[in-house]
Amino acid sequence: MAFKDLREWMALVESKGELKRIKAEVDWKEEIGAITREVASRRGTALLFENIKDYHDTSCTQLLTGTLGSRGRVRMALGLPDTMRDREIINWLRGRLRTTIDPVIVNSGPTKENILKGDGIDLYNLPVPFWNPLDGGRYIFTLVCMVTRDPFTGEHNVGTYRGMIVGKNKVAVFLARSQDWGKHFTAYESLGQEMPVAAVLGWDPNLFMCSGSSVVGEEYKVCSAIRGEPVPLVKCETSDILVPASAEIVIEGKISTDPATYVMEGPFAEYPGYYAGMPEPRPVVRVECITHRNDPILVGLVAGATPGRYPSDGFFLKYFWPALMWSGLEDNGIPGITDITFDGWPEIMKVRIHKSYRGHAQQLATAIWGSKFANHGGKILIVVDDDIDIRSREAVDWALAYRVNAAMGDIAFFDTLGSPLDPSVPMEDRDIIKYGQSSWRRILIDATINWGLEPRPEWGGKRYPPLGTEITPAMQELITRRWKEYGLPD
Ligand SMILES: Cc1cc2nc3c(=O)[nH]c(=O)nc-3n(C[C@H](O)[C@H](O)[C@H](O)COP(=O)(O)O)c2cc1C
Numbered sequence: 001m002a003f004k005d006l007r008e009w010m011a012l013v014e015s016k017g018e019l020k021r022i023k024a025e026v027d028w029k030e031e032i033g034a035i036t037r038e039v040a041s042r043r044g045t046a047l048l049f050e051n052i053k054d055y056h057d058t059s060c061t062q063l064l065t066g067t068l069g070s071r072g073r074v075r076m077a078l079g080l081p082d083t084m085r086d087r088e089i090i091n092w093l094r095g096r097l098r099t100t101i102d103p104v105i106v107n108s109g110p111t112k113e114n115i116l117k118g119d120g121i122d123l124y125n126l127p128v129p130f131w132n133p134l135d136g137g138r139y140i141f142t143l144v145c146m147v148t149r150d151p152f153t154g155e156h157n158v159g160t161y162r163g164m165i166v167g168k169n170k171v172a173v174f175l176a177r178s179q180d181w182g183k184h185f186t187a188y189e190s191l192g193q194e195m196p197v198a199a200v201l202g203w204d205p206n207l208f209m210c211s212g213s214s215v216v217g218e219e220y221k222v223c224s225a226i227r228g229e230p231v232p233l234v235k236c237e238t239s240d241i242l243v244p245a246s247a248e249i250v251i252e253g254k255i256s257t258d259p260a261t262y263v264m265e266g267p268f269a270e271y272p273g274y275y276a277g278m279p280e281p282r283p284v285v286r287v288e289c290i291t292h293r294n295d296p297i298l299v300g301l302v303a304g305a306t307p308g309r310y311p312s313d314g315f316f317l318k319y320f321w322p323a324l325m326w327s328g329l330e331d332n333g334i335p336g337i338t339d340i341t342f343d344g345w346p347e348i349m350k351v352r353i354h355k356s357y358r359g360h361a362q363q364l365a366t367a368i369w370g371s372k373f374a375n376h377g378g379k380i381l382i383v384v385d386d387d388i389d390i391r392s393r394e395a396v397d398w399a400l401a402y403r404v405n406a407a408m409g410d411i412a413f414f415d416t417l418g419s420p421l422d423p424s425v426p427m428e429d430r431d432i433i434k435y436g437q438s439s440w441r442r443i444l445i446d447a448t449i450n451w452g453l454e455p456r457p458e459w460g461g462k463r464y465p466p467l468g469t470e471i472t473p474a475m476q477e478l479i480t481r482r483w484k485e486y487g488l489p490d
Contacts, residue, residue, distance in 0.1 A: 001079025002227035003204040005110070005246035006297060009077065010048070010064065018073055019046045027053045028063075028138075033131035036065040037302045040312040043070055048297075055127040059114065060249070063127050063298045065143075068205055068313040077205040077316075078226065086318065086391070087339055093226070093323035100217065101224035103231040109245025115237060116290040122168040123287065126249070126298055132269035136279055137164040139268055140171055140251075143299040143313060145200040145211040145219075147241050148184045151191055156242065157181055158219035160212040162277075162303075163199070164265050169287040171199075172265035173255070174277050177436030178375055178417055185283070189257040196239035197255055197285055202248030202299045207231065208313075213320035214372040216328065237289045248299070249292040253285040259433070271314075272345070273306035276421040280433065305344060321346050325373050332367045336360065338386045343393070347379040347422070350390040353448065361446040362412060369416050369442055376419050379440050385448045399447040408452050412444040 003009040013019045020039075026032055026049055039047060046067040055061050068074055075082060080089060128138045141163030148157050157180040163171040176182050181197075188195040200207070206226050210219040220242075224230045233242035238252045262281035270276035301313040322340040329337055336354040343350075349368070353360060361383035368378045382396060384403070389395045404410045418440025420430040430438035453463040460466070471479075483490070 001077065001206075002229045003077075003206070005204065005244075006064070006202040006248050006299070009067065009205055010046075010297075012076060013046055013067060013073060016076065017045075018070070018076075019048060019067075020044075021048045021050055023051055025051045025053055028055070028127050029053075029130045030133055032063065032065070032129040033302055036131075036312045037304075037309065040066055040069050040302065041309045043310070045069075046073065049127075052127040058125045058127070060126050060292065060296045060298055062295075063129070063300060064202070065300055065302070066312040067299075068209070068316055069310075071315055071318075074209075074315045074319065077209070078319075079228075086341070089319050090323045090326065090340070093319055094327050096226045097215075097222060097323060097327050099225045100221035101228075101230055103220040103224050103233050103242070105242060106232045106234055106245050109232065109234045110293045111234065111243065111245055111247045111250055111291050113294045114290075114292045114296075116292075117237070117288065121287050121290055123165050123171070123251075124168055128165060128298070129300060131300070131302055132275075132304075134275050135164075135268050136264070136266045137166065139164050139300070140201075141173065141199055142303065143201070143208060143301045145203070145207050146173075146181060147198045147200060147243055148181045148195060149239075149241055150184055151187050151193065156218050156220055157184060158200075158207065158211045158223075160208065162268055163285065164268070166263045166265070166284065169253075170263065171251075171253075171285040171287065172263045172282045173285055174265060174268075174432075175255070175283045176375070176420060176432050182436065185255065185257060194254040194256050196236075196241055197253055198236050198239070198241040198243050199251040199253075199285070200243050200247045200249075201251070202297055203244040203246065204231075207244065209316040209320055212316070214324055214375065214377075216324070216372060237291060246293070248296040249290065251285070251287055252289040252291070253287040255283045255285055257283075262433075269302065269304040270421045271303045271305065271311065272347075272419075272421055272423065273304045273309070274421075274423050276423055278427065280431075282433070317346060318342070321373070321377055322349075325349070325368060325371075325377065328371050328373065329364060329367055332371075334364050334367055337364070339390050341390050342377075346377040347419075348382070349378045349380075350382045350384065350396060352384050352386050352388060352390045354386045355448045355451075358451040361444065361448055365412070365442075365444040366414065369414055374416055374418075375437070378442065379418065379422070380443045380445070382445045383448055388447075396447070400445065403447045403449055404445060405450060408450050410446045410450060412446070414442045414444070416440055416442055418442075
């Protein structure tokens, strides 16, 4: 579904009773973060903070959190009915991801209502929260769509990458070389140039969902396809980067590739639920221009999940990541996938297949680990046959219990790059300045029936004995008919 801007999206959410305006004065220092986290953990509404301490007379006075904080609101953003089940949503998204629509370029838009340059730039004029008690600073780039352009092809990338204010015109960012903007960064470095960037804060939530997912190709084209209509884009003031013409706030700047310009960034309460990405010198966006709408609405989120505590805007990952992974596997010619999901953490992905040859699960695992997804997903892969419902923990546990035999090669390890925010990896191995990324020893648990087991005639030519819990249809009919006669409750 296409929203012309953040405001149209908010109006829909509010009309459904899913947006709460907070009129009491709240402190940007920890209080907004704590409220957002508590409401997200209760699977509550989106929150619009309208009365923020120290931000009554600034050009920006409002902050929105949690708009994508429930399954229902993600469905709403995609324009899908409440009745649609998760697997159907993933399939719908896969269909959309197969097509692209070109964005359109327009001459101007509301995002140009105010243009600040030079002394007019002061990031502290925005009500950016100090989200969590031990954060290294105020994180302005959380619910951000960071736009860069490949200097050779001109292709745009839109990605979500964190950034902390380190001066009135400076934001230090967590830039990993294996991410798409990291590849652009390396390309600019080879040219001896700074990398232009534009951080988009506040637009149609569909763009953020694409930005935070490992989209292959240009996010603007994929997002246009998901919206069903083109993203209208306007040129930045200080570079040829294109940004949504009705974005609330756009922060334009340059990142130097010279390590001497790096500034300490971190830690931040990160998605694994820990303070991660410890303080280290990191690249800095030197802000050259801010454009914003009149009375702009800043957007932000709390990341981090531990059991019972949830991120404020993370639900879309459950749909986008499996859909993208599934399409990527199909594009690699890997057949037989019938479902992909993860509960809570994309590190643990579950895949259901219609197994048609020995090594099917291993082929699938190495394809995932060799793809863009490897940056954050699939540290532990569990693959099951298609008689197992991967959305049922009971069913997956049963398959793990009775279809995995490590002595027959059902568990495999593979060393690849990994998430630099996973605290189970020693700090020295996740030095992204030195290595560009981190390292993971990944695990495949092949919980499909091992084809090394011989089919047996006494089991009807199958590799496994018949299920002992089955009741024949005739006997089922008999006991159902006589149920009351036995004196058993319904
Ligand atoms: C809220 C949020 C914050 C994120 N922060 C970072 C980050 O700081 N650095 C990073 O490399 N990836 C981060 N990610 C993950 C990337 O957004 C994700 O891998 C995405 O695919 C990146 O876009 P790309 O594939 O175009 O590089 C974050 C994701 C979300 C949803």
